[in-house]
Amino acid sequence: MLSEFVDGKRLAGRLLPSSFFMLSCMILSFIFIDAKPAYTLPLSHPGSVRAIPAFARKYGLPCSACHTAWPELNWFGQAFRDNGYQLMNDRDSPIWQNPSYFPITFRITPNWHRENTNHQAVDSIPGGGAGSVLVDGTVRQHGFDLSGFDLWTAGTLFKNISFSLLPSADSTGAFHFENAFVRFDNLFNSRWVNLRFGKFELDNLISEKRFLFLSANGGLYQLYHFVPVGDSNTFGLGDNQLGIELAGHSINSYTRYSVSLLSSNDGQVGLPANRGYDTYLTFSQAFQLGSLGLQRFGAYAYIGERPTFSQTTSGAPIAGTGIGNKSFYRVGFSGDFFFGKFEFLPLYMHGHDNVFLGTATPSNQPLLPGARAPSWNGGFVETHYYYSPQLVLTQRVELIRMAQQAFPSTPAAAGAPSIPDNQGNINAYSVGFRWYPIMFSRAGLAWHSEFSIVKSIGTLPLSGNGNGLPPLSPTAGVWSNSVFTGLDFDF
Amino acid sequence: MKRKPIFVALFAASLILLFATRPTQCFAQIDIHIHTATNAMESHIHGLTGEAFGDGQGRPDVGAQLYRRYCIGCHGPNGDGNGENAMWFDPTMGFAKPRDFTLGVFKCRSTPTGMLPTEDDLFDSITRGFVNTNMPSWRPLTEQERANLIAMVKAFSPRWQAEKPGAPITIPPETAPTVESILHGRELFDKIQCWKCHGPEGRGDGPSALTLTDTKGNPIRPYDFTTGERFKCGASNQDLYRIFMTGLDGTPMPSFSDNIKPEEAWDLVHFLRTLQVTLKTRELATFQTWLKGHPNTLKPIGQEAP
């Protein structure tokens, strides 16, 4: 596996300047940060705000009380969230709070970033004039930029009724609703019965919305969005979904479960495609391991369906009438382990899409020869090193391997499609740091720097900023890397 | 090689940023000062040993590191209750100020007034939190982490080196919550004049209620029984017994251990439960049944002899 990363001197050429930059930033940060233990200094991916300084202002707690490093929650913060944004100390109602408290926060990250993707189809003569052919080229962009913007409000409407509303914009200001829900907490006076209704993030043990990566190539978990080449499935485990969720937790949130019923539209509003429903089940259990801290492991299963065609009128599809539903699932387990200052977040996933979905064939039509249901296995291990509550170093290694392609590598019949065995396989690697110069209850600021590199066989890596065309060769390993540095702030 | 100038520029920018921000107050605000001479403060709770500073290796779980993550915003870098957020807690609106650990004076103890609490008392306090204050329940932290935090709390006051915690008071088994017990408790409430602060119906509206101040001079209100909310130091009958038999140090609530015999104390506990008219307790049910059968027989509380 290592050989796939060490791709001869090309890799060195690619990695060296970027990693030198990252490494020196980190080293210099250490040298010039006063290193006394009790004293430290100190996307383009649409930033998902999941740190709400309004809560810190309301309760007088520092950001570090609820977050390992915002936006990632620690288990005290997770318990607060599980209780419906309540500390359960008879002091949660906002009615008689200090009028300077209002439960709205916003987050955006001005940044500089650079993307570089190879094996892209590029005209040999720009403009495509006479004699120009498509060649295997490299596409690169860099400059100062803004991330997406989040305007989040969440809290309690009433004792044991909480809410969240998150209008979110991309960097041009075009808005959508990332989440919007009402949650009835502690129903029947039991913390095991909480009912949430609306659009919300799935109860993933390892949350993509509250993680510590922002770059184009690193700011998502490949596994949470992967579908094989040619698959018509629109699902992503990291996408917020529309539906209803029943969840519960023990008094300190060491045991947690959730069961959801969701619409099969991957969280898209307006009933765009279908009349199907998915379900999602999760369970996790934490235990104390002496002085190492709290360890948690969990399991999850997403079982869903997607339509393969829809009703039509005069040949044109009618919106929202998707039929021919075929199923798919994503199952696996994950963990959150602490060893001293290190946090390890491993995840394993097995994905499987029905053959009609995998080959984008309407279910009322015959399958092409050799068609099979694609399935794949993948996993990642993410590591955080919390030098102090104000400095966290991060890295992640992620691999996806197709177990079975939709079509075999040699055509089953003359003229039938074929897919190379390794097409779509992904290797992804990210490294970065977040430094919080202030750890104040009023607002949050972090200097975020990150380097990510993704290799995808025969396809453009997810979020790689290429020109969008498939690579010239279906077996070429397409490399895309991102360098990102920005000031992540929320108020 | 076109990339170089950009990297150099960013490099320089990051250096400038680091140098520029280094001397500012942003760094100083999270330094922890310890007043005690020794760093070897430990706690022993539930078979665990908690440490305030560990072996100086900066382990993330020791008390000082945890304090810095969770506690410093209110209790402050000096452990004196002057965290950056403390000034916004308004005692006149019922927000108690954060505890000053440097004095070694604590409200919720099982030891007599004037004595240090046991480590278990402190552990229970941070596990339970304090209702109606900004002090949350820290139950999601592991027991080891809480034990380390208790060691840190101890490290802030030299009193823990000079003195040992007192011996916890002995609580006799609870007597039966009969009407006789409740009525005797009512007599005690009247005779000892608890109503001077708590009011004849326990509403916290006694004649002296409005002038009460805690030891730091901040206004403080007596507990209003009619709300039925949990006490600051627990919610059970045992906790209530302990509250008035050890007093809440640092507040106007004194200890009555010299003036109430232990058996009588249970009578007072039973009566106090009947003041919590919004809470469904067996004492309240017993009392209300009795009142229905004996209307207008009780002398009102709070009639002082001329």
Added chain:
Amino acid sequence: MQARYVLLPVLFALTVTVASVGPAPAGTIEGKVTYTGTPPKMKPIDMSKEPTCAKEHNPPLLSENVVTGPGNALQYVVVYISAGEQSAQPPSEPVRYDQKGCMYVPHILAMHTNQPLQIYTDDPFTHNIHPMPKRNPEWNKSQPPGAAPIDTKWANPEFIEVKCNIHPWMHGYFAVLNTSHYAVTDNEGNYSLKGLPPGKYTVTAWQEQYSTQSQEVTVGPTGAASVNFVFKVTPYLY
């Protein structure tokens, strides 16, 4: 002739014996504590919260933060030896503090560290006695009518403010000192420290509003030394 020869040695022996035992220390330091400037006007205490006391003190008593006497005298100033003395055992006789008529009697009670202190209540209603020390452990005890006196002592020298939470006007001090040579000035501002061996001493005067002043003085073998203190007062309490 022979009697003289017998008497003289006997007398000589007696003198030597007496001389070796030594006379009891007879040095005294006396003086007067006065003020310059305009003192604050003490306000009458409103005891309507406790009707019994309001009736007892008609016209009402004045608060006792700054109590003055004839000839610009300052009362309730604690004068004590703060340096130059051998440390002694604390006396075993207890000192007594009373809660009477909703007031602390005396307003300032001076005592030696670790000297037994007894706190009595003489009133027909409940008090709580709540000393607020910074260098000694803080405690708070209730004393209903008829309660037994509280026996306690203080280990560290300190001027401890005492209050009752039920009767917020009640205000007094325990002056816990490391010496048994102390006095509290009377209404004429006079004090006297007796029984001092000859030597060089530092005398300190403390008034609850105006803090401390110190002077050095030397006491001869049978001498009397005089030390006066003058406090600069202001017309306001805060």
